Each structure stands twice: as structure tokens, then as C-alpha cells.
Amino acid sequence: xxxxxxxxxxxxxxxxxxxxxxxxxxxxxxxxxxxxxxxxxxxxxxxxxxxxxxxxxxxxxxxxxxxxxxxxxxxxxxxxxxxxxxxxxxxx
Amino acid sequence: xxxxxxxxxxxxxxxxxxxxxxxxxxxxxxxxxxxxxxxxxxxxxxxxxxxxxxxxxxxxxxxxxxxxxxxxxxxxxxxxxxxxxxxxxxxxxxxxxxxxxxxxxxxxxxxxxxxxxxxxxxxxxxxxxxxxxxxxxxxxxxxxxxxxxxxxxxxxxxxxxxxxxxxxxxxxxxxxxxxxxxxxxxxxxxxxxxxxxxxxxxxxxxxxxxxxxxxxxxxxxxxxxxxxxxxxxxxxxxxxxxxxxxxxxxxxxxxxxxxxxxxxxxxxxxxxxxxxxxxxxxxxxxxxxxxxxxxxxxxxxxxxxxxxxxxxxxxxxxxxxxxxxxxxxxxxxxxxxxxxxxxxxxxxxxxxxxxxxxxxxxxxxxxxxxxxxxxxxxxxxxxxxxxxxxxxxxxxxxxxxxxxxxxxxxxxxxxxxxxxxxxxxxxxxxxxxxxxxxxxxxxxxxxxxxxxxxxxxxxxxxxxxxxxxxxxxxxxxxxxxxxxxxxxxxxxxxxxxxxxxxxxxxxxxxxxxxxxxxxxxxxxxxxxxxxxxxxxxxxxxxxxxxxxxxxxxxxxxxxxxxxxxxxxxxxxxxxxxxxxxxxxxxxxxxxxxxxxxxxxxxxxxxxxxxxxxxxxxxxxxxxxxxxxxxxxxxxxxxxxxxxxxxxxxxxxxxxxxxxxxxxxxxxxxxxxxxxxxxxxxxxxxxxxxxxxxxxxxxxxxxxxxxxxxxxxxxxxxxxxxxxxxxxxxxxxxxxxxxxxxxxxxxxxxxxxxxxxxxxxxxxxxxxxxxxx
Numbered sequence: 001x002x003x004x005x006x007x008x009x010x011x012x013x014x015x016x017x018x019x020x021x022x023x024x025x026x027x028x029x030x031x032x033x034x035x036x037x038x039x040x041x042x043x044x045x046x047x048x049x050x051x052x053x054x055x056x057x058x059x060x061x062x063x064x065x066x067x068x069x070x071x072x073x074x075x076x077x078x079x080x081x082x083x084x085x086x087x088x089x090x091x092x
Numbered sequence: 093x094x095x096x097x098x099x100x101x102x103x104x105x106x107x108x109x110x111x112x113x114x115x116x117x118x119x120x121x122x123x124x125x126x127x128x129x130x131x132x133x134x135x136x137x138x139x140x141x142x143x144x145x146x147x148x149x150x151x152x153x154x155x156x157x158x159x160x161x162x163x164x165x166x167x168x169x170x171x172x173x174x175x176x177x178x179x180x181x182x183x184x185x186x187x188x189x190x191x192x193x194x195x196x197x198x199x200x201x202x203x204x205x206x207x208x209x210x211x212x213x214x215x216x217x218x219x220x221x222x223x224x225x226x227x228x229x230x231x232x233x234x235x236x237x238x239x240x241x242x243x244x245x246x247x248x249x250x251x252x253x254x255x256x257x258x259x260x261x262x263x264x265x266x267x268x269x270x271x272x273x274x275x276x277x278x279x280x281x282x283x284x285x286x287x288x289x290x291x292x293x294x295x296x297x298x299x300x301x302x303x304x305x306x307x308x309x310x311x312x313x314x315x316x317x318x319x320x321x322x323x324x325x326x327x328x329x330x331x332x333x334x335x336x337x338x339x340x341x342x343x344x345x346x347x348x349x350x351x352x353x354x355x356x357x358x359x360x361x362x363x364x365x366x367x368x369x370x371x372x373x374x375x376x377x378x379x380x381x382x383x384x385x386x387x388x389x390x391x392x393x394x395x396x397x398x399x400x401x402x403x404x405x406x407x408x409x410x411x412x413x414x415x416x417x418x419x420x421x422x423x424x425x426x427x428x429x430x431x432x433x434x435x436x437x438x439x440x441x442x443x444x445x446x447x448x449x450x451x452x453x454x455x456x457x458x459x460x461x462x463x464x465x466x467x468x469x470x471x472x473x474x475x476x477x478x479x480x481x482x483x484x485x486x487x488x489x490x491x492x493x494x495x496x497x498x499x500x501x502x503x504x505x506x507x508x509x510x511x512x513x514x515x516x517x518x519x520x521x522x523x524x525x526x527x528x529x530x531x532x533x534x535x536x537x538x539x540x541x542x543x544x545x546x547x548x549x550x551x552x553x554x555x556x557x558x559x560x561x562x563x564x565x566x567x568x569x570x571x572x573x574x575x576x577x578x579x580x581x582x583x584x585x586x587x588x589x590x591x592x593x594x595x596x597x598x599x600x601x602x603x604x605x606x607x608x609x610x611x612x613x614x615x616x617x618x619x620x621x622x623x624x625x626x627x628x629x630x631x632x633x634x635x636x637x638x639x640x641x642x643x644x645x646x647x648x649x650x651x652x653x654x655x656x657x658x659x660x661x662x663x664x665x666x667x668x669x670x671x672x673x674x675x676x677x678x679x680x681x682x683x684x685x686x687x688x689x690x691x692x693x694x695x696x697x698x699x700x701x702x703x704x705x706x707x708x709x710x711x712x713x714x715x716x717x718x719x720x721x722x723x724x725x726x727x728x729x730x731x732x733x734x735x736x737x738x739x740x741x742x743x744x745x746x747x748x749x750x751x752x753x754x755x756x757x758x759x760x761x762x763x764x765x766x767x768x769x770x771x772x773x774x775x776x777x778x779x780x781x782x783x784x785x786x787x788x789x790x791x792x793x794x795x796x797x798x799x800x801x802x803x804x805x806x807x808x809x810x811x812x813x814x815x816x817x818x819x820x821x822x823x824x825x826x827x828x829x830x831x832x833x834x835x836x837x838x839x840x841x842x843x844x845x846x847x848x849x850x851x852x853x854x855x856x857x858x859x860x861x862x863x864x
Contacts, residue, residue: 091555
């Protein structure tokens with residue numbers, strides 16, 4: 001199982017669930033996009049809400065196991081991965 | 093979690109020393125070249141026509157009289173700017189819409205803030221240019237302006253745009269509004285959490301617009317040649333972003349533009365956006381001559397930067413023993429005239445220090461008729477955290493718990509889940525609080541004379557990673573050059589030299605650090621986000637390690653052995669079989685030409701992890717109750733910096749941040765008239781602290797190495813601006829027994845708050861005899 005933490009404002013798409021799990025067989029790796037596509041079967045609109053011009057929404061960062069996943073939607077996840085979508089950090 | 097700390101951590105030879113900065117003499121003798129120093133014999137001078145209105149339709153712009161003035165060589169308006177598509181991009185400071193970027197550089201249909209550029213001219217001298225601007229005739233239809241963030245959210249507020257709706261994680265609402273973004277984080281069940289609480293405190297807070305207040309004004313010079321090659325000399329924190337922005341705004345190839353960063357006299361986030369640069373290029377293209385543009389101090393205040401004003405409502409719930417069980421935050425951030433995402437940063441910071449099982453955070457970015465907000469040192473964190481820190485102090489008083497102990501009880505640590513859902517890696521919050529608690533300052537008795545007291549508060553900033561490049565070249569005498577693309581604002585040349593020296597086994601003085609232009613080094617993101625020593629330092633480390641690997645091959649050639657038998661340890665190459673005497677970089681360098689030629693190491697990095705940093709400040713103050721003036725008697729700044737590469741510059745950042753925070757807390761604010769015009773655009777009326785306003789600030793450096801960085805660096809510069817508002821507010825509350833929940837806590841507000849307190853006390857006193 002990989003766990004996707006649902007951004008609070010998108011939880012209406014998951015029936016209020018803070019996180020949802022996706023079955024990933026041990027040893028298999030899939031992309032974050034594939035992960036979201038699998039979720040979209042049950043939670044319509046989730047992938048679209050995070051997309052802009054078919055890529056990750058500008059200003060949103062993917063974190064996998066608390067590390068910034070630089071590859072974004074192309075980053076790989078596996079069983080046990082924890083995935084967050086957060087504002088990308090900038091600074092002054 | 094990627095975790096790597098250099099095996100020599102704690103045993104460094106160069107890291108932690110305090111060499112004289114390599115650029116110091118040029119800076120103190122005035123030889124350093126800044127953007128305003130750029131000069132050419134055929135230089136033209138530009139001037140910008142700016143809107144006198146905060147909100148107005150532009151009906152017409154007539155430049156004919158200006159163009160006819162002898163000595164005026166070019167006039168440009170928005171008609172010369174390519175119209176860009178309605179498209180979001182990731183800029184040097186978050187997300188921007190390309191169309192709005194164009195509009196911000198030169199207004200087309202509407203002026204959205206006082207000072208909004210309308211046109212620009214180039215002339216043979218600056219006085220002619222100013223005169224020509226006065227000849228441009230603009231017809232405006234003045235509209236009602238809104239500068240207050242709460243008013244801008246309300247029904248009936250003037251709308252800046254007809255087509256902007258609220259964006260919620262990519263979903264757009266249908267109704268036009270000034271609320272351009274909504275960010276939410278939720279953990280657990282806040283409603284249930286507050287039911288568990290024994291003590292609930294809910295308060296409202298406001299902060300005013302403030303400016304970064306850098307000393308050096310904006311300046312840009314451009315030369316557009318007939319062959320299409322463009323060179324721009326700028327004062328900027330992000331020369332690569334400036335190049336990207338110029339290319340995008342004027343539809344050029346990046347390879348046609350060279351941006352040369354000059355020395356910079358402060359930025360604090362405010363010198364990331366481009367303002368003058370595209371105009372200088374446009375005017376140079378029209379004239380074929382170099383064109384220089386500059387700003388006055390009033391221009392800087394009214395058209396660049398500032399940091400958001402805010403309004404917030406914060407509720408915290410505690411058990412009797414001080415355990416935080418629930419939190420709810422509502423905040424609105426001024427975005428200025430164009431959409432931004434600074435509220436999202438505040439939403440990530442506002443509850444970051446604390447472990448709270450149930451929390452709800454709602455933050456809104458709101459358009460106002462003020463300049464588009466820019467980053468300012470830990471952008472959005474100060475406005476968010478000081479309210480939380482006020483309530484933490486109030487709770488400590490109510491529960492009878494020492495304020496540092498209350499924070500220690502609830503402090504987040506490795507493995508805890510933040511309010512935005514992310515699990516903390518190794519952080520040094522507890523160590524920072526313990527260092528503050530054990531400081532000589534905190535252990536000394538608090539000042540106890542009338543109207544004196546002590547306050548403490550926490551600060552937090554996550555720090556940024558982004559991208560950096562570095563090159564390390566080995567000279568034939570064994571010294572080294574290190575080249576990066578990070579503009580040096582706070583002494584980072586010295587830090588880059590130290591990191592290269594530590595890695596190569598050299599002295600800091602044996603490394604010459606330079607900042608290159610955009611033609612001369614790989615892409616490097618902005619000097620901001622406290623990221624240079626962390627991320628560019630990481631690139632320097634990688635470049636030095638690359639040079640070492642190349643030198644290992646040369647040593648193997650000299651020793652006629654396999655490269656794998658050569659190791660680099662304690663500044664010398666050694667054979668694992670001890671077949672040869674160790675050889676240092678200095679000894680090897682003269683032999684580089686005959687073993688394969690020059691050695692140049694390269695390093696590029698976009699780190700997956702950054703080093704979150706916490707600070708705790710302790711302030712002793714005295715309030716003059718007649719004038720409202722606050723005197724700071726003693727001040728100590730404590731911060732986890734990971735590893736202090738050059739402790740003097742770490743301390744300098746901690747002190748500088750504290751001073752800026754003190755100014756924000758006590759005096760700094762934009763004052764607008766009822767038509768949205770700033771009334772105090774100068775340092776006489778916008779009052780930043782001077783050396784007479786602050787005492788010597790003591791610093792305590794805490795070093796909890798950051799995982800994921802070879803030398804454990806966290807980044808320093810931003811966190812220290814966050815705690816002063818809370819520390820001073822809490823000290824004033826304890827001294828005066830009244831809490832002023834609006835920044836700045838300036839003398840008039842202090843006097844008014846005391847009058848209000850005494851009036852209420854008088855009402856009670858009058859009521860008591862009547863009841864008895």
C-alpha cells in the first residue's frame with residue numbers, strides 16, 4: 001500500500017478522507033501520476049485538480065516520505081510510500 | 093529520508109573559523125561596484141512615468157510632446173510589450189501569471205496601485221528624462237481604491253479584476269472576487285479537540301504593510317546590440333530569474349541575454365522581482381545605446397516589494413497541564429495588485445513549532461490596490477507566528493507555567509506530524525528552547541522595575557532548496573578558485589571559500605570565491621530562502637569532491653597504481669597500501685599539466701531536503717507610559733543553524749534579522765490616505781530602527797546538523813526576523829498588563845492602549861461603590 005495524503009480542500013473528492021491508500025504490489029514502482037490515476041477511478045476529479053496543462057500545478061510540490069520529489073508526477077512510489085502535495089517553498 | 097552528515101562533523105579544520113571576508117576591503121573602501129556605478133560614454137538615462145492614483149482606468153496616453161523634446165531619444169508604453177498569454181509559471185518567487193507580469197511592468201488598461209508604471213523615456217541626461225515624463229499626458233478615470241485586506245474581502249469592495257476568482261488547489265470558483273487563493277490544512281478533528289481542552293484562548297490580530305527597507309535603491313542598465321545580443325547590469329538577488337523574466341516578457345531566447353549581477357546593498361527578498369530591467373532593454377532596443385534606469389526611495393516604497401499586511405483570528409486549546417490539544421487559524425494576507433501565494437507560506441508556518449493533534453488552518457490571499465507583495469525574509473511567517481506566540485504567552489500566564497517550559501512541552505521533534513501533514517525530520521527546536529532556558533540572560537532575574545518585563549517567543553522558517561551550480565578550479569600553486577552564481581548579500585563568498593577549503597584541505601585564504609554572471613556558470617536560483625550556504629554550499633562541496641576525484645586519477649598516474657587505491661583523507665592523497673608518501677593538493681598541483689592538464693570540478697544540485705530552522709528570542713524591555721516608547725534593555729537571539737560555517741556571519745544574520753523584526757514590531761508601517769496613496773514613502777516617516785534604538789544583541793548558536801547536507805547546514809538568514817514581534821509583544825503585555833494585538837506596537841498605540849486600560853479600570857472602580 002502507498003498512502004496519499006489528500007490536501008484539505010480536495011477532501012470533498014474523497015468523501016472527507018484525510019488519506020487514501022493505493023495497492024501497490026511489493027517490488028513494483030509506479031509514478032505519482034499513475035498513483036493518482038488509480039485513485040481517480042474512485043475519486044473523480046482528484047487528478048484534474050492537481051494538473052495544469054497536463055503537468056503538476058505550478059507552485060505545488062510533491063513530497064514522498066517527507067522529501068521533495070523533484071520529478072513531480074513522474075517521481076516513483078512504491079508500497080509504503082507516503083505522498084503529500086504542498087505549496088512549493090520559496091523565500092526571501 | 094536521505095540522511096548524510098559528513099564523517100568529519102565536529103572535527104572541522106576550516107568550518108567554524110572566522111576568516112576576513114574576501115570582498116570586505118572593496119566594500120568598506122567604496123571600491124565595490126554597484127548597479128548605479130555602471131557607466132558608458134554614450135549612456136542614456138531613463139525615467140518612468142508612474143500613476144498618481146491607486147486605482148484608475150487609463151483612458152489615453154499621449155507621448156507626442158515628450159517625444160518632441162530635444163534630447164529625448166525614446167519613449168515606451170505598454171503597446172511595446174508583447175501581450176503574453178494567461179498562463180501560470182513558477183517564477184523566482186513562487187507562481188505568477190505571465191499576463192499579469194507584463195501588466196505590472198507597464199500598465200495597459202488600469203493602474204492598480206499608486207506608482208504603477210505607465211510609460212518610460214530615455215534621454216541624454218536624467219533631468220531631461222524627468223522633464224519628458226512630465227510632458228506625457230494621461231487621461232484617467234479614477235476608481236475607488238481598497239488597501240485594507242479585510243475590506244477587500246467584503247461584499248461591495250471595489251474589484252481589481254473582473255475575471256479573477258478564488259483558486260483552490262487548481263479549482264476555480266465562479267464569482268469574481270479579490271480573494272485570489274484559499275489554502276487549507278487540517279489534521280484530526282478540531283471540533284472534538286477543543287472539547288477536550290480545559291483552557292481555550294481565541295484572539296484577533298492585525299499587521300500592517302511593511303517594506304524590506306534595503307539601503308541600495310533599484311538600478312538597471314541595459315545594452316541591446318544591433319545583432320540581438322543583450323547585456324543587463326542589475327542589482328538583484330536572482331540574476332538567472334531576471335534573465336528568465338526579461339526573456340519571457342520580451343519574447344527573447346535565453347542565450348541572447350547576459351545578466352551581470354553587480355554588488356548588492358540589501359534585498360531581503362525585495363530584489364527578486366524585475367521592475368526596471370525590461371524597460372531598460374526596451375529603451376535600449378529603441379535607441380541602440382545603453383540605457384540606465386533608477387528609482388528614488390519613494391519609488392521603492394510605492395512600487396516595489398512590500399510584505400503583506402494581514403488579519404488573523406487564532407484559537408488554541410490547552411489541557412490544564414499545558415498540553416496543546418487543538419488549534420484553529422483563519423488568516424488573510426494582502427497580495428497587492430496581482431495574485432500571489434504568500435498566504436500559502438504562512439499557512440505552513442503558523443503552527444509549525446508545535447505538536448497539535450487537531451488543527452484547522454484557513455488562509456486567503458487577497459488583492460488590494462497596493463504594489464504586488466514580494467518576499468521578505470521568512471516571507472509570511474512573522475505575521476502568522478506572532479499571534480500564536482502571543483496566545484502561548486497568555487496561556488503560560490493563565491496556567492502558571494514558565495513560557496519556555498510551555499513551549500518545550502508542546503515542541504515538535506523528529507517523527508512528529510506537522511499541521512500541514514508532513515513528518516518532521518531531525519530538527520533542533522527542543523535544543524534551541526533548552527539553550528534559551530539555560531542562557532545567562534534567561535537565568536538572570538527578569539527586570540522588575542515598574543513598566544519593565546521580559547518576553548520570549550519562537551520563530552520558524554522552513555528554508556528553501558532550489559537549484560545551484562558551482563565550479564572549483566585548482567591553480568598550479570595548489571590554491572583554488574570557486575565560482576558560483578549566487579549573489580553575495582550576507583558574506584556567502586566567505587562561506588563558499590570555507591566549504592571549498594574544508595573539502596580540499598586548504599585554508600580559507602587559499603580559495604578565491606567569485607560570483608559569476610549568467611554566461612559564466614550554470615543555472616543558479618535566487619539568493620533567498622536562506623538557501624545559499626545550504627544549497628550553493630552543497631554544490632561547492634560537490635564541485636570540490638569532483639576535483640578531488642580528478643586529482644585521485646592524477647595521483648594514481650604518478651604512483652602507477654589503480655585510482656581505487658588512492659584515498660583523500662585529512663587534506664592529503666594517500667595510498668591504501670601505504671606504498672607512497674601522502675601528497676597534498678598543494679604538492680600535487682604543479683604536476684597537473686603533465687598528468688593530464690587542468691583540474692576543474694563541477695557541482696550542481698537540487699536538494700530533496702532542506703534544513704528547517706527554529707529560533708527563540710528573549711527580550712527585556714521598559715515602556716515609557718507617558719510617550720509609549722519601548723526601550724529594549726537586553727536582547728538574546730538563540731537559533732539552530734545546523735552547522736555554523738562562518739560563525740561571524742551567522743551571528744550577523746541573527747542580529748540583522750532581529751533588528752528588522754524589532755522595527756516591524758515597534759514602528760514600521762505603510763500609512764495610506766483614503767484614496768490608497770502611501771503617505772510616508774521615506775525613511776523620515778517610515779521609521780526603521782537605528783543603532784540608537786537597539787542594544788547589543790547577544791547570540792547563541794545551536795548546532796543540530798541538518799540531515800541531507802554534507803556539512804549539516806540549515807540556513808540562517810530568515811528565521812531570526814520571526815520571533816521579535818512575539819517576544820516584544822509578550823514583554824509589553826507583562827510590563828503593562830495589556831496586550832496590543834496590532835503591529836506595529838508604536839508609541840501612539842501604546843498610549844491609546846494604556847488610556848483604554850485605565851478607562852476600563854475607572855469604569856470598574858466607579859461600579860464597585862455602586863454595587864457595595
